[in-house]
Amino acid sequence: MALASSPSRWRMFVAGGHTTQFLGKGHPSFIHPKHPEFGKKHNPSWRDYMQESVVGAVKDAFGLPDDDPGALDAACAQVDRLYVGNFAGELFVQQGHLGPALVGVSKQFQYKPAMRIEGACASGGLALAAAVDALQAGQGTDIALVAGVEVQSTVSAREGGTFLARAADFDRQAKIDDFAFPCLLARRAKAYLDKYPRATGMASLNPFVEKAYRNGNLNPKAHMHKVQVSSEALNLDDKNPCFLSNDDYKSFVRMRDCSQVSDGGSCLVLCNEKGAEKLRGGVKENLVELCGIEYGCGNLYQDPDDLAKMDTAAAVVGRLLKRTGVLNPKEEVDVFEVHDCFSIAEVLMYEAIGLTKPGEALAEEVAATVGKKVNTGGGLLSFGHPVGATGVKQVHECYRQIRGQSGDYQLAGEVNRGLAVNMGGDDKTIVATLLQKL
Numbered sequence: 001m002a003l004a005s006s007p008s009r010w011r012m013f014v015a016g017g018h019t020t021q022f023l024g025k026g027h028p029s030f031i032h033p034k035h036p037e038f039g040k041k042h043n044p045s046w047r048d049y050m051q052e053s054v055v056g057a058v059k060d061a062f063g064l065p066d067d068d069p070g071a072l073d074a075a076c077a078q079v080d081r082l083y084v085g086n087f088a089g090e091l092f093v094q095q096g097h098l099g100p101a102l103v104g105v106s107k108q109f110q111y112k113p114a115m116r117i118e119g120a121c122a123s124g125g126l127a128l129a130a131a132v133d134a135l136q137a138g139q140g141t142d143i144a145l146v147a148g149v150e151v152q153s154t155v156s157a158r159e160g161g162t163f164l165a166r167a168a169d170f171d172r173q174a175k176i177d178d179f180a181f182p183c184l185l186a187r188r189a190k191a192y193l194d195k196y197p198r199a200t201g202m203a204s205l206n207p208f209v210e211k212a213y214r215n216g217n218l219n220p221k222a223h224m225h226k227v228q229v230s231s232e233a234l235n236l237d238d239k240n241p242c243f244l245s246n247d248d249y250k251s252f253v254r255m256r257d258c259s260q261v262s263d264g265g266s267c268l269v270l271c272n273e274k275g276a277e278k279l280r281g282g283v284k285e286n287l288v289e290l291c292g293i294e295y296g297c298g299n300l301y302q303d304p305d306d307l308a309k310m311d312t313a314a315a316v317v318g319r320l321l322k323r324t325g326v327l328n329p330k331e332e333v334d335v336f337e338v339h340d341c342f343s344i345a346e347v348l349m350y351e352a353i354g355l356t357k358p359g360e361a362l363a364e365e366v367a368a369t370v371g372k373k374v375n376t377g378g379g380l381l382s383f384g385h386p387v388g389a390t391g392v393k394q395v396h397e398c399y400r401q402i403r404g405q406s407g408d409y410q411l412a413g414e415v416n417r418g419l420a421v422n423m424g425g426d427d428k429t430i431v432a433t434l435l436q437k438l
Helices: 046-062 069-077 098-103 123-137 157-167 170-176 180-195 201-217 311-324 343-352 387-403
Strands: 012-019 081-085 114-117 143-150 264-272 288-297 335-338 417-424 429-437
Touching: 012 046, 012 123, 012 387, 046 069, 046 098, 046 143, 046 264, 081 098, 081 123, 081 387, 098 114, 098 143, 114 123, 123 143, 123 264, 123 288, 123 387, 123 417, 123 429, 143 387, 157 170, 157 180, 170 180, 180 201, 180 343, 201 343, 264 387, 288 311, 288 387, 311 343, 311 417, 311 429, 335 343, 335 387, 343 417, 387 417, 387 429
Parallel strands: 081 114, 081 143, 335 417
Antiparallel strands: 012 264, 012 288, 143 264, 288 429, 417 429
């Protein structure tokens, strides 16, 4: 295997990470008014998710036991910079200014550089990119911590949909439907099926949804871990309704085509070559190389010429693959995490990153062949989508597959490379990250 490489000044590594349980409606542990523990127990707060993910990541990266607070303090003292991705804390939990909140996890973080980064559903990916920029600068940052957190279960689905519409061009697009983002992606599904008509229509998306839930059933941290969805259950009925009010697009998205409204957190510890010497006594067996990261944006105020293509994803991923020398991702990359906020988004991602040719992602065999190594833990559809955490979780999932840590959903055979593609808005912000086994 040829080494994917980056012309950067320093080699970059993922040293460890931790992702919390993702929770929300549909998970048996999620507390709601009809739950038998309602009034006795409470769902975790955003602070709980931040605390667990950060402490877990530091312990994993430094190889610490669970019951040694002194060692945890010493490890936290080694972290030079901190970043947190979060989209809408001000709206969902009435809390912004999350850089200082991240510092509050450990007294050893006091006065260190810390910041919150927002980029809609790509907030976590952009936080990761900012950390890599700092590590590559060679100006005193050798170990960086990147967290992502979001809690969305505090409001109704309709109110939450309005909050999430802030990731679109709100003045122009929020009025398309009460649930703006499902409608915007339904536009893409209609455009794709009009351009590449198939006799089965929306049913041709069913194998991707079924795959997501099947993978989530193997992942104990998945929001929908306990929910089994067969191909028959994806038929249009009262359990899988078309819920939009916009008649033009209503039939192009069903409930099961949508990602989950989840709460959760994820965190990674990154380092450069100097930082690697400070981890685990310089032993590098836990490290996975971060070969490259690219990010870029489309124009928020302008719709693409062709809604059946994700142009920003294609441009950003193409730039990353060119820079790292990957010519054929389908053959040269072993695991993928793509941003399946809706089932059609996974299909469009396959074509944008070169897993299939245009118009071929809905071919009958694709979900069962190419799709076997995509979103192995359930993706956004089943693992869940706590917005600010997703971009961090995607990279952590690739890391875990490469390290052989994915348990019941570990891919068979050697996993050497992983590609994560995180999307903010409707293909408006893309962060692409390539990892490789040392």
